[in-house]
Amino acid sequence: MLMDIFSSFDEQNGNFLSMSLPVWFVGVFFVSCFLYVYWWNSGRWGILQDILSSFMWDQVLRGRGANLRGFGGFAGSLMIFLLAMNLSGLLPYVFSNTSHLLVTFSLASVLWLSLCVSSAFYNFGSFAAVLLPAGAPSVLNPFLVLVETVSLIVRPVTLSVRLAANMGAGHIVLSLLGSYLSAGAFTYSFLVVLSMVFVDVFYFMFEVGICLIQSYIFFLLLNLYADEHV
Template sequence: MSMLVDIFSSFDDNNQVFMSLYILMWLFSLATVVLFSSSYWILSPGWVSIISTFKDTASSQVFRSFGASMGGFINIIAGLFLFLILMNLSGLVPYVFSPTSHLVISLSLGMPLWLSLIISAIFFSPGAVVAGLLPMGAPGPLNPFLVVIETVSIMVRPITLSVRLTANMSAGHIVLTLIGNYLTASIFMSSIFSMFLLLSIQVLYTIFEFGIGLIQAYIFCLLITLYSDEHSH
């Protein structure tokens, strides 16, 4: 007896089929390092300019922030940017598991980076970290409340950072699945016009999701870069 799956089955990490390709996550992690360093052993390959475009995009944001003064921060953000792009776009391929649609994956990326900035700032200048919890020029009676509010806002940053990525990617996959289900049904039950209309919508929305995958990777890295501006100078 066969069983049909629902629209959320693509988010089930135990829903393994022979084309799930879970190894892509590990391959993309290695590919990020190999692609960025390929210029050392390959003489001007044609696709290096494409990789350099993504690397320069992420690096330009870091250069405009305090993160440029932190050793290795540029390489981390540039590598993370390319890694998120590869993961977001691979999730749009049929039968390929989408890791960034799961909060545990995005949180495991955002939490260590946010926490490393906090720990680094505390070790560098604890007094500046505590002083940053109170805005300048705040009224005296409101100081205790402002400190609590600022502390809470800082603590929820990794959660909002991760939820934003997960929600946008998972919502896109759900819409694509719904359109695909209607398209499959229209092949047997609807007219040719309806079938081609749904097919056009599916193609256009897939292209739109490719753009969303690029934008969400950029926003994720941009917010981490902005968090580095609050690091103690």
């Protein structure tokens, strides 16, 4: 039973669908569908997957991430996985994983650290040279190195907070609209209730777009971070 608008963020609320296993199963299912070409014949679903896959590969091929073996397929599968997590959080009584900072920070920090460690092991000199912009005055070199180091360290924090904050805020607004709609159905007039239904449906569709955009932003920023790999 949901006691308040923040109960949807409590994974221990006792609902079966709130557990992580069904949500992870949905995510793995969508990732498997993304790699359908190995066991499915092409159809309408295959055409849609081809469009999405070609769009992701175009984004990867624009940067240096295409030179990293397996990065394109991993980044594309990660976007589909995050999209499945975001959309599954809109279902009633489903625990929203991506609205929790612990989940998003775990993903962002591991991916960011793997790129940094890989770049440092490949060529430490070039990796360290990224911290000092070319052509900078010698007097400002210590401050610029400090600023670039801080900006490099906070990347996983901004990447995770952006996703968790957008997903969390959207779920809270949907909870508020649903609460007002369920309470107003017995007290307000028919026109007011109908207006609230239209607003609720419109915001739900808006939240679906937010889920798509946030998964794409996570994928795009990860692709941009891979551009600095030496």
